[in-house]
Amino acid sequence: MIVAKRKPFEEIKNLLKGYRKVLNVGCGTCVAVCLVGGEKEVAVLNAELDMARKLEENPVEMGAITVERQCDMEYLEILDSMVDEYEALLSMACGAGIQFLAERYPAKPVLPAVDTTFLGVNQTVGWYEERCRSCSSCVLGLTGGICPVTMCAKGLYNGPCGGTNKGSCEIDKNQPCAWYQIYERLKAQNRLDCILEITPPSEWQNQIPRTVIQPGYKKQEKK
Amino acid sequence: MRLDYPSNIKIIRVPCTGKVDVMHLLGAIQKGADGVYCVGCMEGACHYNAGNLRARERVMHVQKLLEEVGIEGDRVRMYNLSSGEGPTFAAYAKEMTEHIKKLGPNPLKKWARAKNKE
Structure with a gap:
């Protein structure tokens, strides 16, 4: 599983400075399991941002949606009808998900709310350890x-x-x-x-972005 | 026992404080409550083993979140008592009310009021 941790609140708040309507997009797979970017964490972050901006007399309207996976275009489709309403997108997915979201909506600023940390295992609820590079x-x-x-x-x-x-x-x-x-x-x-x-x-293949095509599949035209 | 406790306190019943979620506490403050406190069973006496201990962890987490946001974390507190301690319940209600009065009203109250008028 990909494990991430949430960015410091001040950093997220700074990223959102200047935007008044933002859609917070959670991811229901790895980051939901490691308790950083699922539906619940989206709700908590939105509540924090809502309160902090109200205290600054500069409210922000936060939308919330959690898709099954942000690293899969078919699950991003549901956002097509929503993104136009928002000035920016905040993503709580891993770095891969955030980039895929940005790729689908190149005209929108896509901002990260988490720091993707490692591929790891779940020792117990809330405790994760790195195992693979x-x-x-x-x-x-x-x-x-x-x-x-x-x-x-x-x-x-x-x-x-x-x-x-x-x-x-x-x-x-x-x-x-x-x-x-x-x-x-x-x-x-x-x-x-x-x-x-x-x-x-x-x-050190990891110095360039790698591609995997499984046997029986081939590279297809991007949708 | 017919004990008095401050009338400003609204009780929300849950089967166990382990049911209390971060969003319940955070949402209350977001919606303009001046303070929220959880009253759980004595530590070590939870019927579900760790419900009240989890609640304490969540309360402490919400305190941190509120401090980050710029609101006093101490508006959210955890208390423990056994179910037979009516007078202690009333005493904690009084203590919390006095504590919150010292802190003053929730700075988000005006936003919550504006929303209610809508």
Whole structure:
């Protein structure tokens, strides 16, 4: 799941300075699950903005809608009949959703209300931890299901480095060494030969925007 | 017991304070209420285990949100008592009323009044 956190209220308020009618668009998928940009969070942010602007004697009219997913054009369609009424759009989706919204309505200012943070897991309600950096070359099969790119401070494909210190990382005693954990897990699984395999350096495909077309599909004309 | 408590207090009954949502508290202030307080069971005595503890977390969260907005967070409070404590309920009602009177009216009241006239 994509995990985000809400921008500081002052920052959102500043982004909206000068607009008097704004549509706040929530997203019902990842950011709703991590409690930052779903229907409820849209209502709370709108209430805050409404109160803050009234206190400044400069009221803003906030519209609210939460779509199933902002990263899917078919779910944005519902907004077509609404956006013209508004001076700007505020999006509580992840960075991908915000950009897709801006792409669909290029004439409207689209403003972010959250900071997209990582791909992570849900430890319990409200507690999320990063697990994947979308490096495009997964080595979890060799590393006992522990990602060295995410969990190692240096993101080493081949480790550990000289900074491993009795299970901790050199950057902090409380930060476990990912490669120590990988070693322990592989040892328990009797698969220590995996750690000897050398993984070639990443081509850092993540420096340009990537595209995935699944087998059986092809690039189609954009609607 | 026929106890007196201030008549300005409007009671909204919920099955458990765990039902009280951030938007219930925030919405009350947004609509012009001078203050809102939650009265839950004693901590550690919730029939649903953690309803009143969740309510306290939410009250504290709303306090922070209100401070961000520019309204005194202390307009929203959490109290705990057991269901047999009628006099304590009345005492808390009095305490909250006096506390809110000290803070003065909700600055958003005029906007709420204007909306009511519409």
